[in-house]
Amino acid sequence: MLILTREDIKKVFTMKDAIEADKEALRIYSAGKSVVPLRVNIDIPKEQGQSLFMPAYVEELDATGIKIVSVFPKNIEKGKPSVPAKMILLDGKTGEVTAIMDGTYLTQLRTGAVQGAATDILSRKDAKIAVLFGTGGQAATQLEAMICVRDLEEVRVFDINNERAKEFVEEMKKELSQYNTKIVAVEEAAEAIKDADIITAVTTSRRPVFDGSLVKKGAHVNGVGAYTPEMQELDETIVKNADKVYFDTEEGVLAEAGDFIIPMEKGIVSKEDFKGELGQVILGEISGREDDEEITLFKTVGVAVLDVVTAYNIYKKAIENNIGQHVEL
Template identity: 70%
Template sequence: MLILSKEDIRKVFSMKDAVDSVKQAFSIYSEGKSVVPLRVNIDVAKCGGQSLFMPGYVPDLDSVGIKIVSVFPKNVEKGIPSVPAQMILLDGTTGEVCCIMDGTYLTQLRTGAASGAATDVLASPDAKVAAIFGAGGQAICQLEALLAVRKLELVKVFALGDEAKKFVEAAKIQLKEYRVEIVAAESAEEALKDADIITAVTTSRKPVFPGNLVKKGAHVNGVGSYTREMQELDEYIVTKADKVFVDSKDAVIAEAGDFIQPMEKGLIDSNRINGELGEVILGKVKGRENDSEITLFKTVGIAVQDVVTANKIYKKALENGIGKVVEV
């Protein structure tokens, strides 16, 4: 059995690799070539967190896996990740565990890659300015994914308190090879100004930016909301966007407050969703059709992303002799 740390993964797997893997994962999912039950979400109310169990099976890759990921916001106060996780990968031909890898970094990587895939497929090819709402553990991979698929000139980051400024300083160092200007915005309105791409990656229970200020032709990624109580996207952008795409229609309708809350108010129904991103990639559904359309992508995360990405990481690690082999 192979054990892979975050650093092991970084040695063999780039963000571009992750975007390609997630595109494949979404295509597999939308073709019905995977088994992906809705995740089990256990509320750990005593500690203000949740633990999620996400199983999946991809027959064409002979790969089975389950990611155990928790969201404990108070972990930040303890100086440890707020989204700890492990990915357990099984050989689909024997049922044996073949790899355990850092699921926290895998989650950041594949979640960022989902936005990267959607941006690559749906955003204007000429996009130059991006806005990111949120500066937590997921934000750096979200930013890198945008930079991996578009040659951006300016990225504006907005978050509560002084978190944006701290994030910007770290991002300038970590992503210096992209040679992009990264700044902290003083307000949501400032962040939105001229933004061609907008990514929200928070656990907020109220909208983090006014949707009516999103400019024509922009692309929006809604990433953070994964329970019915969370709603980082306002009802204006959800109802008024020209086209809406999701990672999984079933999962978004079951889990995302961004859509559940306006549906419960009768403002939209499931037909508001034009299709899954995998269907756009496969050519079954049309994506952006002109420069003025506002496109919206909502992801809650599905296990096929983890299984496909983990499978690719595992194979690359074996090829390069990376990781620690243990006998159990």
């Protein structure tokens, strides 16, 4: 069994690798070639916590796995992470555990990468200006994914706390110095999206973070952060005005994302207004962007097959490069 830390993963697996892994995962999911049971949530009232178990199986890779994510707010008082996570990868042929890896970084990586996959497939090839809303734990990989797939001149970063946005920008300038992209903090949401070619929101906001009527023709929008029926980081205008709307999984988005549940309940949009899944575009079953004037929109809430396929590819690279710690049990 191989133990892989965050640093181990970083040594062998790039954002580009993760984007290709997520494309593979979305293709497999939309082709109906994965088994993704409903996640199991266990409440821990004594500690005001919750543990979530998210399994999946991918036959063509002979891989199965389960990500265990816990939410224990009181951990902060103990000097421990409030959302600890681990990914357990199994050999699909023998059922043996082959690896345990840092689930927190895996989640950040595959979530950034699924947006990167959508941006690569759906945004204009000549995109130059991007915007990132939110500077939380998922923001760094979201930023890298955008500048990994497009030769961007500038990325504008907005957060409701402008000081936090400025701190994030300074940190990202160092961390992503290998890219030739100007990263700046902006104080107004309207200023941020002016003439923007790519807009990515990764927040837990319960109200829209930008005015959808200001989104220019030809832009591509990613909704990444809102993942419950009450959260709504994308306003109803952009959901209605987008020429084409795509999901990571239709079942997941329409069951979990307030960005779509709220306008659907109001009768502003219906299921028929949505194009389908990104995996269907990859499979050639539905069209992607067809001209430079279309506004495209992608929404992700995550699915366990992304974790398993990404973890499998990380494991393969780690074995090839002799990275990680082997443990006999």
